[in-house]
Amino acid sequence: MDELQRIAAAFPDLAWSRARKVTEGWDHVVVILDDALVFRFPQEAPYTEALAREVEVLDHLGPRLPVRIPRYDRVAPDGSFAGYPLLPGRTLQPEVLDSLDGTAREALVDQLAGFLSALHTAPVAGTPLEQVPPSCLAEDQDDVRSAAAAHLPALLTAAELDDVERILGEVDALLAADLPDVVVHNDVYSRHLLWDDDAARLGVIDFSDMSVGDPAVDFAELYEYGEDFVRAVHERYTGPADPGLLDRAWTYQRWIGVYMLTDHFDVGKTTWEVARETFDRVRAGRGG
Template sequence: MEEALLLRRIREEFPNVTWTSHRYLTHGWDHVVLILDEALVFRAPRTQAYRNALANEARLLRYLQPRVAVGIPDYVYESADGSFAGYRLLAGRELDVATFGRLSDTARERIAEQLAAFLTAVHETPKSVARECGVSERDPRRDHEDFVRDVEALVLPRLASSEVEVIRGFLTELAAEAKPTRSTSLVHGDLAGEHILWDADRRQVNIIDFSDRSIGDPAFDFAGLLANGQQFAQRVVDQYRGPKDEGMLWRARLYFRRIALETMVYALQGYPCTFEEGRAEFGARFRV
């Protein structure tokens, strides 16, 4: 939705909402965002599929609200046609690698504790509740087959033979973990630094963007944490009380490396990232 149209729609549907300044953000993959007076966040899905899912996202978050100690969006404004919705801004700085690197050990420990408790609550959500909120179930074998097809068609022809060899070995490892019989749970689906906010004043973690929620391997939600190091991810796993098995962190490392290949695929499919970014991630995460 274009900036002027979204502003007009907010005025029409919610006449009691007033503001003096706004920021319009378009770098998100699935939604455009308007921030009003640094106090309210309105999100408008880019596609019909995400528009159809927005009301269910709000419904799921209302279920989770009293069950998690971290801050999560509370959609107090929902348009009649489901094309946009708004919540009160959650404070904090994105927990990217640079921000994490400047934190004290005490702050890192507190973040690990809060993330572990959050993931425990999310992963212990009854799957019946998730399904009632429209959450779809991932098919690990089909996901893997689609991923391999895209990598082979789009990425491998652009890489050196030595890189191709490394990726083929990795895909074999990944295939061994694509088991339809593995225990699953509700997952956030994109728990990376840009969706983890650290409010240093309140010593509070806030989590945003549940657009990629699904029923899948709980290890997915630990993959993004590895950007801040194995030790940090291990600390979260150690304090996590949800469904856990000995191979969880191993699979999270596989998924973390997979992200680099996904970035290259997405770039070539027209998403707002670059092939060079993915290749740099590939070099760092695969050490090639």
């Protein structure tokens, strides 16, 4: 049974005239009906098992965050997929950010900083956030290190391999350090940020990798927009006081560059060209 058949079987009252499927994500197939309703279908058992938790957590967080987030209002009877009203807005690619005028950009920075601040300081005890699992960065680090050893020596120069090893060593040091533990989105980057020009509102999607970990991870991929943008968001951030946060965020961003190289071989969703572009950018430095 394909996704549309599953939707029709689970929600016989639901009618639509147009449907489009989005398969470019790592962990879910997404079906959008009439540009109004989003259904997410987990592709791996851990994400299916976590769906009920995600629904409950987002329902709890929705009124407490200064941005729009998904609010699931249709969950399949067997819990295998769920849907929510489409969040309006353009995907915040760097060129979209660059197109914003000063007023809109200021509003975006304020809302993004407010989102990270509210999420990172959200009370956990006695709330659905108690269900959020600990970070799996240590396990991911082991996988990346193994994949890097298996695939990268034939493709990278000696200097590049030295950089890979240096980056992995820096992450090992962070994993051994005593760092803040907060609820993090864990995948804050351009494809998960939506900017609604008409309402001047930010939307944040895809909370399926939420975990408890270092707040710096939620700043890491903001370096896609450049150092000045990251610093502007951080200046308005009122989360845990932490003078080393942006340095750690840059380390995690560099790690993502290595992760994407290995993901090309292990999962195949990332093309070598895109992975290589990210790796080259982070090797060029924070201002690169």
